[in-house]
Amino acid sequence: MNRIRADKNRTGRGLKVGKASAETIAPDNANGRAKVEDAVRVIIRHVGEDPDRDGLKRTPARVASAYEFLTSGYSKDPKEAINDALFVEQDYQEMILCKDLDFYSLCEHHLLPFMGKAHVAYLPNRKIVGISKLARLVEIYARRLQVQERLTTQIAQTLMSEIDPLGVAVVLEAEHLCMRMRGVEKQNSYVTTSAMLGAFRTHTETRQEFMQLLRNGKP
């Protein structure tokens, strides 16, 4: 296996860091952090609690830290993560499937968690990517404010553009706390989303093989 050097131009096409789009807003500085803590205090007061009582005193700081972590994907470039571990592999041309990647994300409508499993597959075209990078990619996109549909598509499209494979398939199964704890309160609902690109979209056989591996792929 020969390591492929990260192509600067390709990486350059990636996230436009610092540009104010929903995907790339940079976390604010220390000043911003103080404002977040103040905002949490406002919420605590609004629900009828005293933010200065012992149990709640450090809560605003904890919440600010928690949100920094839960949205840490904004400060990471998913394309760079992939480009770090691309390898040339002429001989392997079969499907690669990584099943049951745990993920935790935040729904952008309620800022409540949704979590579940991601299944990521691709059909290589001379290039393969380090397996752990698939997990990393899911993680970077999940640690943002998301809707499950977009999360699914972003993972698939990034793999498609960076590995240039014959096809990519991504399936996400998740439970949404905004559905379970509030609103319709459907306790046992799961949401499944999928993105099929390239051969997975155009070739029924490839898609079927993927679905078969999804069902029976465990050793």
Ligand SMILES: [Zn+2]
């Ligand atoms: Zn929601």
